[in-house]
Amino acid sequence: MTGQSIPGALFIGEYWESAAVTFLFVLGGYLEARTLARTRSALKDLLALAPVEVVVRREGDEVTVAPHEVEPGETVIVRPGGRIGVDGSILGGRAAIDESAITGEPIPAEKQEADSVFAGTVSHDGYLEIRAEGVGADTTLARIIQRVEEAQEAKAPTQRFIERFAAWYTPAIIVMALGAYALTRDAPLALTLLVIACPGALVISTPISVIAGIGRSARGGILIKGGEYLETAGRIRAVAFDKTGTLTQGRPEVMTVTPLAGIPALSAAENTQPRQRLLHWAALAESGSEHPLGRAVERALPADYAGPRADDFETAAGGGISARWRGRRVEIGRPDWLGERVDEWPDAAAAALEDIRERGETVAAVAVDGALVGLLGFADRIRPEAVEALKALRATGVKRLVMLTGDHAASARRIARELGIEEVQAGLLPEQKLEAIETLQRESGTTAMVGDGINDAPALATADIGIAMGAAGTDVAIESADVALMADDLGKIAEAVGMARATLNNIRQNVVIALLTVAGLLAGVFANEVHMAGGMFIHQVSVLVVVVNGMRLMRARPLRQRSALAAGRLAPAA
Numbered sequence: 248m249t250g251q252s253i254p255g256a257l258f259i260g261e262y263w264e265s266a267a268v269t270f271l272f273v274l275g276g277y278l279e280a281r282t283l284a285r286t287r288s289a290l291k292d293l294l295a296l297a298p299v300e301v302v303v304r305r306e307g308d309e310v311t312v313a314p315h316e317v318e319p320g321e322t323v324i325v326r327p328g329g330r331i332g333v334d335g336s337i338l339g340g341r342a343a344i345d346e347s348a349i350t351g352e353p354i355p356a357e358k359q360e361a362d363s364v365f366a367g368t369v370s371h372d373g374y375l376e377i378r379a380e381g382v383g384a385d386t387t388l389a390r391i392i393q394r395v396e397e398a399q400e401a402k403a404p405t406q407r408f409i410e411r412f413a414a415w416y417t418p419a420i421i422v423m424a425l426g427a428y429a430l431t432r433d434a435p436l437a438l439t440l441l442v443i444a445c446p447g448a449l450v451i452s453t454p455i456s457v458i459a460g461i462g463r464s465a466r467g468g469i470l471i472k473g474g475e476y477l478e479t480a481g482r483i484r485a486v487a488f489d490k491t492g493t494l495t496q497g498r499p500e501v502m503t504v505t506p507l508a509g510i511p512a513l514s515a516a517e518n519t520q521p522r523q524r525l526l527h528w529a530a531l532a533e534s535g536s537e538h539p540l541g542r543a544v545e546r547a548l549p550a551d552y553a554g555p556r557a558d559d560f561e562t563a564a565g566g567g568i569s570a571r572w573r574g575r576r577v578e579i580g581r582p583d584w585l586g587e588r589v590d591e592w593p594d595a596a597a598a599a600l601e602d603i604r605e606r607g608e609t610v611a612a613v614a615v616d617g618a619l620v621g622l623l624g625f626a627d628r629i630r631p632e633a634v635e636a637l638k639a640l641r642a643t644g645v646k647r648l649v650m651l652t653g654d655h656a657a658s659a660r661r662i663a664r665e666l667g668i669e670e671v672q673a674g675l676l677p678e679q680k681l682e683a684i685e686t687l688q689r690e691s692g693t694t695a696m697v698g699d700g701i702n703d704a705p706a707l708a709t710a711d712i713g714i715a716m717g718a719a720g721t722d723v724a725i726e727s728a729d730v731a732l733m734a735d736d737l738g739k740i741a742e743a744v745g746m747a748r749a750t751l752n753n754i755r756q757n758v759v760i761a762l763l764t765v766a767g768l769l770a771g772v773f774a775n776e777v778h779m780a781g782g783m784f785i786h787q788v789s790v791l792v793v794v795v796n797g798m799r800l801m802r803a804r805p806l807r808q809r810s811a812l813a814a815g816r817l818a819p820a821a
């Protein structure tokens with residue numbers, strides 16, 4: 248960018264000056280390249296986690312191969328202290344696994360048979376046999392690396408603005424230099440102007456901060472899709488949360504089982520209590536469902552209960568499930584949704600519903616062939632880290648926290664009170680969540696939505712920032728969320744916002760440094776105080792100051808430790 252000065256200096260016969268300028272130019276370029284490379288090496292740290300070899304069992308023998316040579320379905324063996332080379336599930340053994348490479352969580356996770364493991368994580372103690380499911384480029388680690396690479400390339404709005412500015416500014420400087428020459432016939436002055444006004448520091452001010460911010464976040468298990476989202480995340484004013492699985496553990500338990508009089512048995516042979524009959528019908532209706540309430544019904548039944556499965560079913564997002572079985576229609580869902588699908592709603596049911604709601608439980612009603620047969624009440628616990636995590640989020644400057652839920656108001660308020668969330672919008676259908684987000688945007692500005700992405704997809708897409716939690720292992724979340732938190736940890740939201748704010752500040756500082764330097768130098772040239780070599784030197788120094796300032800983001804205190812501290816899971820280091 249400053250290359251034009253060398254022939255320029257030669258032309259005016261200032262040989263010493265031309266040598267000095269050449270030296271500074273080469274040195275500056277070298278330092279700039281080196282620092283940028285170091286910033287990107289945050290990514291190399293991640294790459295270094297990919298193990299070089301993997302032990303697989305083939306025809307009874309243990310063979311050592313490269314990670315991408317493992318076939319999905321093969322058994323991989325990991326010894327204590329070994330790095331896991333594939334994504335997969337544990338076939339045998341148990342171990343404490345350090346997943347910090349993926350999730351940023353410093354505390355090892357205890358894992359055993361049937362649990363999922365990720366390439367790049369380390370088994371601390373136990374011996375493990377793992378069924379390979381994702382290998383080579385098809386692992387969470389590989390996806391993270393790819394995402395971060397893409398994100399660091401994507402331009403932030405400020406950067407695009409600055410590039411437009413530079414496109415206009417550079418010709419303006421040339422015109423100014425020509426004008427200065429025309430007026431003064433002073434070639435050194437004109438050339439000095441040309442050289443020092445070049446917007447080098449300004450052009451790298453934003454990318455250096457964005458690359459550092461995204462790299463630093465990735466090391467803490469926070470994937471930010473690009474500079475644009477980093478900038479937007481730094482401006483978040485309101486955060487909306489889905490309830491189940493986001494603010495709560497997403498593992499509800501059946502607390503209340505209220506069958507109504509005359510509930511039929513599943514079959515003539517079934518000789519059971521009404522309470523069990525109700526659970527059996529509910530389990531049949533939920534047999535094809537992924538919904539947390541469906542899993543809760545399953546857990547409420549004895550482990551050896553193997554009831555019939557629905558022949559066919561249909562889910563109504565935010566409403567419930569309608570299943571078909573041997574010509575019968577079995578339905579479970581929100582009382583108001585089911586209310587429209589049954590012939591009558593007896594007084595006994597209304598009273599039972601009131602009862603369950605008063606306890607703050609989530610209610611699902613069950614109907615068979617259009618007749619209401621009973622009600623179920625569920626309770627879910629808030630996440631252990633939730634209270635601290637929301638406090639930390641408020642501390643970053645996000646003043647408005649809102650719960651958006653399809654559950655009814657009494658249950659939602661019980662959870663909200665425990666969490667210290669004042670604003671609750673209950674009984675929402677997926678499209679009403681979307682409208683609620685639009686209202687938040689109008690009233691408060693930049694709005695983020697945190698959700699599971701199943702029936703919150705429209706709201707997540709409408710929000711300025713869609714945040715997915717516990718994204719490790721779910722490639723859809725990694726691909727679609729604007730911010731994907733690898734760990735299933737609410738504390739990461741405050742970290743992400745904090746990091747984004749730090750990056751925004753850093754960008755602003757860099758822009759100010761760059762502009763002040765150019766303005767100061769221009770004034771100096773006109774006052775005849777600054778000459779080419781000196782001006783060139785100061786200009787090059789300003790580029791380095793900007794680079795070093797951006798690099799500070801990389802060294803931001805370990806985010807993961809701060810969040811663990813905030814969640815009360817780590818004692819502060821003495």
Ligand SMILES: Nc1ncnc2c1ncn2[C@@H]1O[C@H](COP(=O)(O)OP(=O)(O)OP(=O)(O)O)[C@@H](O)[C@H]1O
Binds near residue numbers: 581
């Ligand atoms: N499969 C199902 N089984 C039972 N009830 C269901 C089912 N699907 C939906 N419901 C009912 O609809 C309500 C809202 O459903 P859903 O979980 O889809 O919405 P949500 O807004 O994501 O809720 P939350 O805020 O609790 O996550 C539930 O509280 C429940 O009463």
Ligand SMILES: [Zn+2]
Binds near residue numbers: 489490491
């Ligand atoms: Zn939900």
